[in-house]
Amino acid sequence: MKNHVLWESSLFELIRRTSVDLPCDIEQGLRRACKTEKKASRARWVLETLLENVQKARDNDAPLCQDTGSLIFYFQVPVGFDTNALASATRLAVARATRLGYLRQNTIDSVSGSACATNVAYGAPTFYFEQCARGTVDVRLLMKGGGCENVGKQYSLPDESLGGGRDLEGVRRCVLDAVVSAQGNGCAPGILGVCIGGDRATGYECSKSQFLRKLDDKSSVKILARLEDRLLKESKVLEIGPMGLGGSTALLGLKIGSMSRVPASFFVTVSYMCWAFRRRGAVLTIRGGFKKWLY
Amino acid sequence: MALLKPRRLEYPFTPEQVGSLRAGQFVLVSGLVYTARDRIHKYFFDGGKSPVDLKNAALYHCGPVVIRKDSDWVVRAAGPTTSIREEPYLPRIVKDHGVRVIIGKGSMGKVTEGACKAGGCVYLHAVGGAAQVLAEKVVSVKGLYFGEEFGLAEAMWVLELKDFPAIVAIDSRGHNLLRRIKSASLRMGRKLMKSFDPFIP
Secondary structure, three states: OOOHHHHHHHHHHHHHHHHHOOOHHHHHHHHHHHHHOOOOOHHHHHHHHHHHHHHHHHHHOOOOOOOOOEEEEEEEEEOOOOHHHHHHHHHHHHHHHHHOOOOOOOEEOOOOOOEEOOOOEOOEOEEEEEEEOOOOEEEEEEEEOHHHHOOOEEEEOOEOOOOEOOOHHHHHHHHHHHHHHHOOOOOOOEEEEEEEOOOHHHHHHHHHHHHHOOOOOOOOOHHHHHHHHHHHHHHHHOOOOHHHOOOOOOEEEEEEEEOOOOOOOOEEEEEEEOOOOEEEEEEEOOOOOEEEEOO | OOOOOOEEEEOOOOHHHHHOOOOOOEEEEEEEEEEOOHHHHHHHHOOOOOOOOOOOOEEEOOOOEEEEEOOEEEEEEOOOOEOHHHHHHHHHHHHHHOOOEEEEEOOOOHHHHHHHHHHOOEEEEOOOOOHHHHHOOEEEEEEEEOHHHHOOOOOEEEEEEEEEEEEEEEOOOOOEHHHHHHHHHHHHHHHHHHOOOOOOO
16 A cells, blocks of 8 residues: 555544544533433433533543543445555554544453553454445444443343343343432433344444444434334433433434344343444545545 | 432542532532543552642543643543443542542442442532543643553643533432433333333334
Protein backbone atom coordinates (compact mmCIF):
# COMPACT_ATOMS: atom_id res chain seq x y z
CA MET A 1 0.00 0.00 0.00
CA LYS A 2 1.41 3.35 -1.04
CA ASN A 3 0.95 6.49 1.00
CA HIS A 4 1.10 5.12 4.50
CA VAL A 5 1.14 8.66 5.87
CA LEU A 6 -2.18 9.60 4.32
CA TRP A 7 -3.80 6.43 5.64
CA GLU A 8 -2.45 6.99 9.12
CA SER A 9 -3.67 10.56 9.18
CA SER A 10 -7.22 9.69 7.99
CA LEU A 11 -7.50 6.88 10.53
CA PHE A 12 -6.13 9.08 13.30
CA GLU A 13 -8.80 11.68 12.51
CA LEU A 14 -11.45 8.96 12.70
CA ILE A 15 -10.20 7.91 16.16
CA ARG A 16 -9.97 11.49 17.40
CA ARG A 17 -13.46 12.29 16.26
CA THR A 18 -14.90 9.08 17.70
CA SER A 19 -13.35 9.80 21.08
CA VAL A 20 -14.44 13.43 21.42
CA ASP A 21 -17.58 13.89 19.34
CA LEU A 22 -20.80 12.01 20.15
CA PRO A 23 -22.75 11.14 16.98
CA CYS A 24 -25.70 13.41 16.25
CA ASP A 25 -28.37 10.66 16.41
CA ILE A 26 -27.33 9.75 19.96
CA GLU A 27 -27.16 13.36 21.11
CA GLN A 28 -30.67 13.92 19.78
CA GLY A 29 -31.80 10.79 21.61
CA LEU A 30 -30.40 12.20 24.86
CA ARG A 31 -32.17 15.53 24.23
CA ARG A 32 -35.50 13.82 23.59
CA ALA A 33 -35.08 11.70 26.74
CA CYS A 34 -34.22 14.76 28.81
CA LYS A 35 -37.55 16.36 27.94
CA THR A 36 -39.49 13.32 29.12
CA GLU A 37 -37.98 13.27 32.63
CA LYS A 38 -39.48 15.36 35.44
CA LYS A 39 -37.94 18.74 36.15
CA ALA A 40 -35.55 18.84 39.14
CA SER A 41 -35.42 15.03 39.23
CA ARG A 42 -32.22 13.01 39.53
CA ALA A 43 -32.90 11.63 36.04
CA ARG A 44 -33.10 15.11 34.57
CA TRP A 45 -29.95 16.16 36.42
CA VAL A 46 -28.04 13.19 34.99
CA LEU A 47 -29.24 13.79 31.42
CA GLU A 48 -28.46 17.50 31.59
CA THR A 49 -24.98 16.64 32.86
CA LEU A 50 -24.49 14.22 29.96
CA LEU A 51 -25.54 16.82 27.40
CA GLU A 52 -23.22 19.37 28.97
CA ASN A 53 -20.46 16.76 28.83
CA VAL A 54 -21.06 16.14 25.12
CA GLN A 55 -20.61 19.83 24.37
CA LYS A 56 -17.52 20.18 26.56
CA ALA A 57 -15.83 17.17 24.96
CA ARG A 58 -16.24 18.80 21.56
CA ASP A 59 -15.09 22.23 22.80
CA ASN A 60 -12.11 20.84 24.70
CA ASP A 61 -11.23 18.36 21.94
CA ALA A 62 -10.92 15.74 24.70
CA PRO A 63 -12.39 12.28 25.34
CA LEU A 64 -16.11 12.09 26.15
CA CYS A 65 -15.34 9.40 28.71
CA GLN A 66 -12.01 8.53 30.32
CA ASP A 67 -12.60 4.87 29.53
CA THR A 68 -11.79 5.03 25.85
CA GLY A 69 -12.64 1.37 25.68
CA SER A 70 -11.72 -1.41 23.34
CA LEU A 71 -11.36 -0.30 19.75
CA ILE A 72 -13.27 -2.30 17.17
CA PHE A 73 -12.64 -1.48 13.51
CA TYR A 74 -14.98 -2.69 10.78
CA PHE A 75 -13.43 -2.35 7.32
CA GLN A 76 -15.08 -2.90 3.97
CA VAL A 77 -12.41 -2.96 1.29
CA PRO A 78 -12.28 -3.53 -2.47
CA VAL A 79 -11.58 -7.09 -3.60
CA GLY A 80 -7.86 -7.90 -3.39
CA PHE A 81 -7.02 -4.93 -1.15
CA ASP A 82 -3.94 -5.23 1.13
CA THR A 83 -5.53 -5.51 4.57
CA ASN A 84 -2.22 -6.18 6.34
CA ALA A 85 -0.95 -2.76 5.37
CA LEU A 86 -4.28 -1.25 6.39
CA ALA A 87 -4.00 -2.88 9.82
CA SER A 88 -0.48 -1.57 10.36
CA ALA A 89 -1.50 1.98 9.39
CA THR A 90 -4.37 1.68 11.86
CA ARG A 91 -2.01 0.54 14.62
CA LEU A 92 0.20 3.58 14.02
CA ALA A 93 -2.83 5.85 14.27
CA VAL A 94 -3.92 4.18 17.53
CA ALA A 95 -0.48 4.68 19.04
CA ARG A 96 -0.47 8.36 18.09
CA ALA A 97 -3.99 8.91 19.46
CA THR A 98 -2.82 7.35 22.74
CA ARG A 99 0.28 9.53 22.89
CA LEU A 100 -1.86 12.65 22.41
CA GLY A 101 -4.42 11.70 25.06
CA TYR A 102 -7.37 10.91 22.78
CA LEU A 103 -7.10 7.35 24.10
CA ARG A 104 -6.22 6.22 27.59
CA GLN A 105 -3.48 3.64 28.12
CA ASN A 106 -6.17 1.04 28.24
CA THR A 107 -4.55 -2.21 27.20
CA ILE A 108 -3.40 -4.60 29.90
CA ASP A 109 -1.38 -7.78 29.51
CA SER A 110 -3.73 -10.36 31.00
CA VAL A 111 -0.93 -12.53 32.39
CA SER A 112 1.69 -10.08 33.65
CA GLY A 113 -0.80 -7.29 34.43
CA SER A 114 1.42 -4.66 32.84
CA ALA A 115 -0.09 -1.72 30.97
CA CYS A 116 0.78 -1.12 27.35
CA ALA A 117 1.79 2.44 26.46
CA THR A 118 0.49 2.40 22.89
CA ASN A 119 -2.76 0.37 23.00
CA VAL A 120 -1.28 -1.82 20.28
CA ALA A 121 -0.90 -5.41 21.44
CA TYR A 122 -2.10 -8.92 20.64
CA GLY A 123 -5.88 -8.59 20.25
CA ALA A 124 -5.85 -4.80 20.42
CA PRO A 125 -7.28 -3.18 18.44
CA THR A 126 -9.83 -5.59 16.98
CA PHE A 127 -10.28 -5.77 13.20
CA TYR A 128 -13.01 -7.07 10.95
CA PHE A 129 -12.35 -7.05 7.21
CA GLU A 130 -14.85 -7.70 4.52
CA GLN A 131 -14.33 -7.48 0.77
CA CYS A 132 -16.93 -5.59 -1.23
CA ALA A 133 -17.36 -4.97 -4.93
CA ARG A 134 -16.73 -1.25 -4.85
CA GLY A 135 -13.82 1.09 -5.27
CA THR A 136 -13.69 2.72 -1.84
CA VAL A 137 -12.81 1.73 1.70
CA ASP A 138 -15.51 2.06 4.36
CA VAL A 139 -14.27 2.10 7.91
CA ARG A 140 -16.40 2.14 11.04
CA LEU A 141 -15.08 2.38 14.57
CA LEU A 142 -16.69 1.46 17.88
CA MET A 143 -15.00 2.44 21.13
CA LYS A 144 -16.66 0.35 23.80
CA GLY A 145 -15.90 0.99 27.45
CA GLY A 146 -15.40 -1.73 30.05
CA GLY A 147 -18.32 -0.76 32.28
CA CYS A 148 -20.87 -1.49 29.58
CA GLU A 149 -18.96 -4.48 28.25
CA ASN A 150 -19.17 -6.09 31.68
CA VAL A 151 -22.98 -6.03 31.75
CA GLY A 152 -23.41 -7.91 28.46
CA LYS A 153 -25.12 -11.28 28.82
CA GLN A 154 -25.68 -14.46 26.86
CA TYR A 155 -28.67 -16.75 27.40
CA SER A 156 -29.37 -20.25 26.23
CA LEU A 157 -33.04 -21.02 25.61
CA PRO A 158 -35.05 -22.62 27.09
CA ASP A 159 -34.32 -20.76 30.34
CA GLU A 160 -36.31 -22.16 33.20
CA SER A 161 -35.68 -19.33 35.65
CA LEU A 162 -37.16 -16.85 33.19
CA GLY A 163 -39.88 -19.18 31.93
CA GLY A 164 -38.50 -18.51 28.47
CA GLY A 165 -38.96 -21.03 25.66
CA ARG A 166 -37.42 -21.20 22.21
CA ASP A 167 -39.50 -18.48 20.65
CA LEU A 168 -39.65 -14.70 20.47
CA GLU A 169 -41.42 -14.52 23.82
CA GLY A 170 -38.36 -16.31 25.25
CA VAL A 171 -36.15 -13.71 23.58
CA ARG A 172 -38.28 -10.94 25.09
CA ARG A 173 -37.77 -12.38 28.57
CA CYS A 174 -34.00 -12.61 28.14
CA VAL A 175 -33.83 -8.97 27.09
CA LEU A 176 -36.01 -7.82 30.00
CA ASP A 177 -33.80 -9.78 32.36
CA ALA A 178 -30.66 -8.24 30.84
CA VAL A 179 -32.04 -4.72 31.32
CA VAL A 180 -32.99 -5.37 34.94
CA SER A 181 -29.65 -7.05 35.69
CA ALA A 182 -27.66 -4.22 34.16
CA GLN A 183 -29.50 -1.50 36.13
CA GLY A 184 -27.46 1.67 35.59
CA ASN A 185 -24.11 -0.10 35.79
CA GLY A 186 -23.42 0.06 32.06
CA CYS A 187 -23.87 3.86 32.22
CA ALA A 188 -27.54 4.13 31.37
CA PRO A 189 -29.25 5.29 29.27
CA GLY A 190 -27.60 2.78 26.98
CA ILE A 191 -28.38 1.11 23.70
CA LEU A 192 -28.87 -2.65 23.53
CA GLY A 193 -27.64 -4.81 20.67
CA VAL A 194 -29.33 -8.20 20.63
CA CYS A 195 -28.55 -11.24 18.52
CA ILE A 196 -30.96 -14.14 18.23
CA GLY A 197 -29.08 -17.31 17.27
CA GLY A 198 -25.49 -17.79 16.17
CA ASP A 199 -22.97 -19.55 18.40
CA ARG A 200 -21.30 -18.35 21.61
CA ALA A 201 -18.77 -16.24 19.69
CA THR A 202 -20.73 -15.05 16.66
CA GLY A 203 -23.70 -14.18 18.89
CA TYR A 204 -21.64 -11.49 20.58
CA GLU A 205 -20.15 -10.33 17.26
CA CYS A 206 -23.60 -9.92 15.76
CA SER A 207 -25.02 -8.24 18.86
CA LYS A 208 -22.21 -5.66 18.78
CA SER A 209 -22.56 -5.04 15.07
CA GLN A 210 -26.11 -3.83 15.82
CA PHE A 211 -24.44 -0.70 17.24
CA LEU A 212 -23.45 0.28 13.70
CA ARG A 213 -27.13 0.93 12.98
CA LYS A 214 -28.50 4.45 13.42
CA LEU A 215 -30.46 5.09 16.59
CA ASP A 216 -33.74 5.84 14.85
CA ASP A 217 -33.72 3.02 12.29
CA LYS A 218 -35.90 -0.05 12.59
CA SER A 219 -35.13 -3.65 11.83
CA SER A 220 -36.02 -4.47 8.23
CA VAL A 221 -37.59 -7.68 9.55
CA LYS A 222 -41.08 -6.57 10.53
CA ILE A 223 -41.52 -8.87 13.48
CA LEU A 224 -38.15 -7.86 14.95
CA ALA A 225 -39.02 -4.19 14.50
CA ARG A 226 -42.17 -4.84 16.55
CA LEU A 227 -40.18 -6.59 19.25
CA GLU A 228 -37.66 -3.72 19.35
CA ASP A 229 -40.53 -1.28 19.83
CA ARG A 230 -42.22 -3.24 22.53
CA LEU A 231 -39.08 -3.87 24.57
CA LEU A 232 -38.07 -0.22 24.39
CA LYS A 233 -41.47 0.74 25.79
CA GLU A 234 -41.26 -1.91 28.50
CA SER A 235 -37.80 -0.73 29.55
CA LYS A 236 -39.35 2.59 30.58
CA VAL A 237 -41.75 1.16 33.15
CA LEU A 238 -38.91 -0.57 34.99
CA GLU A 239 -38.09 2.85 36.51
CA ILE A 240 -34.34 2.24 36.38
CA GLY A 241 -33.58 5.56 34.77
CA PRO A 242 -30.31 7.26 33.83
CA MET A 243 -27.37 5.82 35.84
CA GLY A 244 -29.88 3.60 37.65
CA LEU A 245 -30.87 6.57 39.81
CA GLY A 246 -34.56 6.23 38.91
CA GLY A 247 -36.66 7.63 36.05
CA SER A 248 -38.00 6.32 32.79
CA THR A 249 -34.96 6.44 30.51
CA ALA A 250 -33.08 3.19 31.04
CA LEU A 251 -32.43 2.80 27.30
CA LEU A 252 -32.12 5.15 24.35
CA GLY A 253 -32.49 2.38 21.81
CA LEU A 254 -32.69 -1.33 21.21
CA LYS A 255 -31.55 -3.16 18.08
CA ILE A 256 -32.23 -6.78 17.33
CA GLY A 257 -30.52 -8.90 14.69
CA SER A 258 -30.54 -12.60 14.02
CA MET A 259 -28.27 -15.34 12.71
CA SER A 260 -28.93 -18.93 11.82
CA ARG A 261 -28.24 -21.52 14.54
CA VAL A 262 -27.76 -25.26 14.86
CA PRO A 263 -30.81 -27.26 15.99
CA ALA A 264 -29.37 -27.91 19.46
CA SER A 265 -28.53 -24.28 20.32
CA PHE A 266 -30.72 -21.23 20.79
CA PHE A 267 -28.62 -18.38 22.12
CA VAL A 268 -29.84 -14.90 22.84
CA THR A 269 -26.92 -12.52 23.22
CA VAL A 270 -27.26 -9.03 24.61
CA SER A 271 -24.53 -6.39 24.36
CA TYR A 272 -24.86 -3.08 26.13
CA MET A 273 -23.38 0.16 24.90
CA CYS A 274 -23.24 3.11 27.28
CA TRP A 275 -24.73 6.53 26.56
CA ALA A 276 -21.21 7.67 25.52
CA PHE A 277 -21.90 5.87 22.28
CA ARG A 278 -18.64 6.29 20.45
CA ARG A 279 -19.33 5.15 16.96
CA ARG A 280 -18.10 6.88 13.85
CA GLY A 281 -17.33 5.90 10.29
CA ALA A 282 -15.86 7.26 7.10
CA VAL A 283 -15.61 6.49 3.40
CA LEU A 284 -12.00 6.70 2.24
CA THR A 285 -10.49 6.52 -1.22
CA ILE A 286 -8.26 3.55 -2.06
CA ARG A 287 -5.29 5.86 -1.46
CA GLY A 288 -6.48 6.68 2.05
CA GLY A 289 -7.90 10.12 1.31
CA PHE A 290 -11.03 11.24 3.11
CA LYS A 291 -14.31 11.20 1.10
CA LYS A 292 -17.16 11.56 3.62
CA TRP A 293 -18.41 10.74 7.10
CA LEU A 294 -20.82 7.86 7.51
CA TYR A 295 -22.42 9.14 10.71
CA MET B 1 -39.03 14.73 43.44
CA ALA B 2 -37.16 17.98 43.70
CA LEU B 3 -33.41 17.91 44.12
CA LEU B 4 -32.61 19.39 47.49
CA LYS B 5 -30.20 22.24 47.78
CA PRO B 6 -26.75 20.73 47.48
CA ARG B 7 -24.88 19.87 50.65
CA ARG B 8 -21.23 20.84 50.71
CA LEU B 9 -18.66 18.29 51.69
CA GLU B 10 -15.07 19.37 52.30
CA TYR B 11 -11.81 17.59 53.06
CA PRO B 12 -10.98 16.43 55.71
CA PHE B 13 -14.24 14.55 55.82
CA THR B 14 -15.15 14.48 59.49
CA PRO B 15 -17.47 11.85 60.99
CA GLU B 16 -19.97 14.63 61.82
CA GLN B 17 -20.02 16.01 58.27
CA VAL B 18 -20.40 12.58 56.72
CA GLY B 19 -22.77 11.24 59.37
CA SER B 20 -25.34 13.92 58.65
CA LEU B 21 -25.66 12.96 54.96
CA ARG B 22 -28.70 10.96 53.87
CA ALA B 23 -29.19 8.66 50.87
CA GLY B 24 -30.67 10.59 47.94
CA GLN B 25 -29.08 13.93 48.84
CA PHE B 26 -27.14 15.92 46.31
CA VAL B 27 -23.60 16.90 47.38
CA LEU B 28 -20.72 19.01 46.09
CA VAL B 29 -17.33 17.64 47.13
CA SER B 30 -14.26 19.85 47.51
CA GLY B 31 -10.69 19.20 48.61
CA LEU B 32 -8.28 16.28 48.27
CA VAL B 33 -9.33 12.88 46.97
CA TYR B 34 -7.26 9.83 46.06
CA THR B 35 -8.06 7.81 42.97
CA ALA B 36 -8.04 4.08 43.52
CA ARG B 37 -9.35 1.32 41.34
CA ASP B 38 -8.91 -2.40 40.81
CA ARG B 39 -5.15 -2.78 41.35
CA ILE B 40 -4.93 -0.46 44.39
CA HIS B 41 -7.92 -2.11 46.06
CA LYS B 42 -6.40 -5.54 45.74
CA TYR B 43 -3.04 -4.21 46.92
CA PHE B 44 -4.55 -2.66 50.09
CA PHE B 45 -6.69 -5.71 50.68
CA ASP B 46 -3.59 -7.89 50.57
CA GLY B 47 -2.08 -5.72 53.29
CA GLY B 48 -0.12 -3.27 51.12
CA LYS B 49 0.91 -0.02 52.81
CA SER B 50 -0.60 3.28 51.73
CA PRO B 51 1.88 6.01 50.80
CA VAL B 52 -0.54 8.58 52.25
CA ASP B 53 -2.70 8.78 55.36
CA LEU B 54 -6.22 7.81 54.30
CA LYS B 55 -7.91 8.60 57.61
CA ASN B 56 -11.02 10.73 56.91
CA ALA B 57 -10.04 10.71 53.24
CA ALA B 58 -11.98 9.96 50.08
CA LEU B 59 -11.21 7.19 47.60
CA TYR B 60 -12.35 8.02 44.10
CA HIS B 61 -12.94 5.07 41.76
CA CYS B 62 -11.44 6.66 38.69
CA GLY B 63 -8.81 5.95 36.07
CA PRO B 64 -8.23 9.32 34.43
CA VAL B 65 -6.64 10.18 31.08
CA VAL B 66 -3.65 12.25 32.16
CA ILE B 67 -0.85 13.49 29.93
CA ARG B 68 2.45 15.12 30.72
CA LYS B 69 2.83 18.71 29.60
CA ASP B 70 6.35 19.98 30.32
CA SER B 71 6.72 19.20 34.03
CA ASP B 72 2.99 19.17 34.83
CA TRP B 73 0.30 16.53 34.69
CA VAL B 74 -2.79 17.59 32.77
CA VAL B 75 -6.10 15.77 33.29
CA ARG B 76 -7.66 15.28 29.86
CA ALA B 77 -10.66 13.25 31.02
CA ALA B 78 -11.75 11.90 34.38
CA GLY B 79 -14.99 10.35 35.58
CA PRO B 80 -16.00 7.50 37.87
CA THR B 81 -15.53 3.84 37.02
CA THR B 82 -17.97 1.08 38.08
CA SER B 83 -17.60 0.57 41.83
CA ILE B 84 -19.13 -2.87 42.28
CA ARG B 85 -15.84 -4.52 41.31
CA GLU B 86 -14.23 -3.07 44.43
CA GLU B 87 -16.98 -4.21 46.75
CA PRO B 88 -15.25 -7.37 48.06
CA TYR B 89 -12.22 -5.30 49.10
CA LEU B 90 -14.00 -2.32 50.63
CA PRO B 91 -14.85 -3.42 54.19
CA ARG B 92 -11.23 -4.20 55.04
CA ILE B 93 -9.89 -1.03 53.41
CA VAL B 94 -12.45 1.20 55.15
CA LYS B 95 -11.64 -0.50 58.46
CA ASP B 96 -7.84 -0.58 58.13
CA HIS B 97 -7.38 2.91 56.74
CA GLY B 98 -10.31 4.88 58.17
CA VAL B 99 -11.57 5.94 54.73
CA ARG B 100 -14.63 8.18 55.15
CA VAL B 101 -15.93 8.73 51.60
CA ILE B 102 -16.09 6.49 48.55
CA ILE B 103 -16.85 8.09 45.20
CA GLY B 104 -17.77 5.96 42.21
CA LYS B 105 -20.70 4.86 40.12
CA GLY B 106 -23.23 2.06 39.86
CA SER B 107 -25.19 0.05 42.38
CA MET B 108 -23.46 -1.50 45.40
CA GLY B 109 -24.66 -4.36 47.57
CA LYS B 110 -24.99 -5.41 51.17
CA VAL B 111 -21.23 -5.63 51.73
CA THR B 112 -20.77 -1.92 51.04
CA GLU B 113 -23.85 -1.05 53.08
CA GLY B 114 -22.22 -2.90 55.98
CA ALA B 115 -18.85 -1.21 55.45
CA CYS B 116 -20.50 2.23 55.42
CA LYS B 117 -22.46 1.49 58.57
CA ALA B 118 -19.48 0.06 60.43
CA GLY B 119 -17.04 2.74 59.34
CA GLY B 120 -19.28 5.81 59.37
CA CYS B 121 -18.61 6.12 55.68
CA VAL B 122 -20.68 7.15 52.63
CA TYR B 123 -20.77 5.99 49.03
CA LEU B 124 -21.30 8.85 46.59
CA HIS B 125 -22.56 8.22 43.07
CA ALA B 126 -21.15 10.48 40.35
CA VAL B 127 -22.36 10.66 36.75
CA GLY B 128 -20.70 7.90 34.73
CA GLY B 129 -19.11 8.89 31.47
CA ALA B 130 -19.25 12.62 32.23
CA ALA B 131 -15.47 12.79 31.96
CA GLN B 132 -15.29 16.38 30.74
CA VAL B 133 -17.78 17.92 33.16
CA LEU B 134 -16.08 16.10 36.03
CA ALA B 135 -12.51 16.73 34.86
CA GLU B 136 -13.29 20.45 35.14
CA LYS B 137 -13.95 19.90 38.84
CA VAL B 138 -10.33 18.78 39.22
CA VAL B 139 -8.51 21.97 40.18
CA SER B 140 -5.06 20.44 40.32
CA VAL B 141 -3.06 17.22 40.33
CA LYS B 142 -1.21 17.10 43.65
CA GLY B 143 0.64 13.84 43.32
CA LEU B 144 1.01 10.41 41.78
CA TYR B 145 1.75 7.07 43.43
CA PHE B 146 2.10 3.58 41.91
CA GLY B 147 2.35 5.06 38.40
CA GLU B 148 5.17 2.68 37.43
CA GLU B 149 3.79 -0.45 39.09
CA PHE B 150 0.14 -0.22 38.10
CA GLY B 151 0.12 2.00 35.01
CA LEU B 152 -1.33 5.50 34.73
CA ALA B 153 -4.99 4.41 34.55
CA GLU B 154 -4.67 2.27 37.69
CA ALA B 155 -2.35 4.57 39.63
CA MET B 156 -3.22 6.54 42.75
CA TRP B 157 -3.62 10.16 41.72
CA VAL B 158 -3.95 12.86 44.36
CA LEU B 159 -6.52 15.27 43.00
CA GLU B 160 -7.87 18.48 44.38
CA LEU B 161 -11.57 18.88 43.60
CA LYS B 162 -13.83 21.89 43.65
CA ASP B 163 -17.61 21.41 43.77
CA PHE B 164 -17.60 17.89 42.35
CA PRO B 165 -21.30 16.87 42.04
CA ALA B 166 -22.63 13.53 43.26
CA ILE B 167 -25.63 11.83 44.87
CA VAL B 168 -25.42 10.07 48.23
CA ALA B 169 -26.15 6.47 47.20
CA ILE B 170 -25.38 4.80 50.55
CA ASP B 171 -25.34 6.79 53.78
CA SER B 172 -23.55 6.00 57.03
CA ARG B 173 -26.67 4.28 58.36
CA GLY B 174 -26.40 1.79 55.50
CA HIS B 175 -29.45 3.11 53.62
CA ASN B 176 -29.02 2.33 49.94
CA LEU B 177 -30.83 4.46 47.35
CA LEU B 178 -30.00 2.21 44.41
CA ARG B 179 -31.08 -0.97 46.16
CA ARG B 180 -34.56 0.46 46.54
CA ILE B 181 -34.65 1.30 42.84
CA LYS B 182 -33.29 -2.12 41.89
CA SER B 183 -35.83 -4.03 44.00
CA ALA B 184 -38.70 -2.09 42.46
CA SER B 185 -37.41 -2.76 38.93
CA LEU B 186 -37.01 -6.48 39.69
CA ARG B 187 -40.63 -6.65 40.84
CA MET B 188 -41.80 -4.79 37.75
CA GLY B 189 -39.68 -7.04 35.51
CA ARG B 190 -41.28 -10.16 36.99
CA LYS B 191 -44.70 -8.62 36.57
CA LEU B 192 -44.03 -7.90 32.90
CA MET B 193 -43.06 -11.53 32.38
CA LYS B 194 -46.03 -12.93 34.26
CA SER B 195 -48.74 -10.59 33.05
CA PHE B 196 -49.31 -13.05 30.33
CA ASP B 197 -49.19 -10.87 27.28
CA PRO B 198 -46.63 -12.92 25.39
CA PHE B 199 -44.98 -11.66 22.26
CA ILE B 200 -46.57 -13.60 19.42
CA PRO B 201 -45.53 -13.10 15.80
